[in-house]
Amino acid sequence: MIDILTNLNVRDFLTSLADGDLNIATEFVWVIIATALSMVGGAIGGMLLAGKDIGYQFSAMLGALFAPAGVIPAIILGLAVLNLLTNY
Numbered sequence: 001m002i003d004i005l006t007n008l009n010v011r012d013f014l015t016s017l018a019d020g021d022l023n024i025a026t027e028f029v030w031v032i033i034a035t036a037l038s039m040v041g042g043a044i045g046g047m048l049l050a051g052k053d054i055g056y057q058f059s060a061m062l063g064a065l066f067a068p069a070g071v072i073p074a075i076i077l078g079l080a081v082l083n084l085l086t087n088y
Helices: 002-006 008-019 024-054 056-066 068-087
Strands: none
Touching: 002 008, 008 024, 024 056, 024 068, 056 068
């Protein structure tokens, strides 16, 4: 683990990720993080909305599958706008 953190490429990547520098690698990581968080939120929302009607596990699975459908385009559009604003 120490070897990974002392690698210059990984250190530069983590620094750019923490600084808010937008490049293709950091944007890809932010899309993955947003997708994972939206899946968790969708699962919780599905359980709250339809847990008693269709079962908690099934509603959590449906919520986790349908939540990223709205989040991924919004995150990509938001990152594109941020990239435009930081360049001009």
